[in-house]
Amino acid sequence: MFKILETFDTKLSADSVEWCTIEGFRDHFVCGTYQLLNREQQSESLANNTQKRQGTIYLFQVVTPGKLHLLQEINVPGVLDMKWAHVLYEGHVLLGVVNSIGYLQLWQLTEKSQMNLLVETKIRCVDDEYLALSLDWSTGRSCWNQSTEARITISDSKGFITVYSISQEKLHCLGSQLAHQFEAWITSFNYWDTNVIYSGGDDCKFKWFDTRTGLKSVGSNAVHTAGVTSLHSNVGKEYLLASGSYDEVLRLWDTRHLRKAISETNMSGGIWRLKWDPFYHKYLFAACMYGHFKIIDCQHNDNPKILEQLKEHESIAYGCDWSSLSKVQVKQKIDSDNYEDDAMLVATCSFYDHTLKLSALTIN
DSSP, X not given: OEEEEEEEEOSSOEEEEEEOOSTTOTTEEEEEEOEEOOHHHHHHHHHTTOOSEEEEEEEEEEETTTEEEXXXXXXXXXXXXXXXXXXXXXXXXXXXXXXXXXXXXEEXXXXXXOEEEEEEEESSOOSSOOOEEEEEESOTTOOTTOXXXXXXXXXXXXXXXXXXXXXXXXXXXXXEEEOOSSOOOEEEEOTTSTTEEEEEOTTXXXXXEEGGGTSEEEEEEOOOSSOEEEEEEOSSSTTEEEEEETTOEEEEEETTBTTSOXXXXXXXXXOOXXXXXXXXXXXEEEEOBTTOEEEEEOSSTTSOEEEEEEOOOOSOEEEEEEOOOOHHHHHHHTTGGGSOTTOEEEEEEXXXXXXEEEEEEOOO
């Protein structure tokens, strides 16, 4: 059951929500926006040599009793996707952002809860215009402050995936590969074997790559009947992967056998984002575009069940995420007398109504 704690007007169209997973900052999250300028604004923008699409990064902290405290509002090119590094890296709390002018940005969250731009780079040094559409970090199963190399995979509107490493506050391109005929909507790591990268495109293809072979495709299927829009590796179950598509079907996969899905479940809406829960690793949070937000129980991989729905958003369901706050921490953040002891905090955002919601979620 969802209980909405607070609603925030993001002004521009909201499409991305991401909670920080670093201890001490787990009550912090970001919301990103993306909006095309109107014709008059575009003329002015071009005259000033600025981007045609504008965006915002909002940094929030949840404060007692379950309220949103806006810490920072940063004007940026249109935000398409954001992801926090799962662990401290080189002593930094890092947020990766990809945007409408084809850049990857790394933002550092300081001890004073402020975001500073650490480094940015054009993903592919070509003259044509393209959008950077999604990103993922290789750090999903990294230990606290693990010193192994962190990598970021990025997909773009020309169908490419590109991989970067970060060291000493600098980004290094490890390779780029044309993966799809049309937009590469999504890319993600296999958190159990970060040599393996997945991608999904508007050509209905789901592909997988191995960085040890020079980022060449080592497999592909065309099971999805529309564009592949979401992929997420499960950090608690080694061979479990979830995919979402414009075809409105949630598919669960055994990564050892990617020719046929374990299960297919209709979500009654195109699935833009899928997020495994950070506690039990059996629930999926799905942003189903025109089909609302849903919680799916995947305890039995061959027969997932929709448990809860959030229908209070009035536009396209695009962004969703779970807080990593413990149950004890959640009770301290909200008025626990009015909520169940096992409530979790979640955030959701929707597009044309430019709305962000903070909710307490209890799964029955």
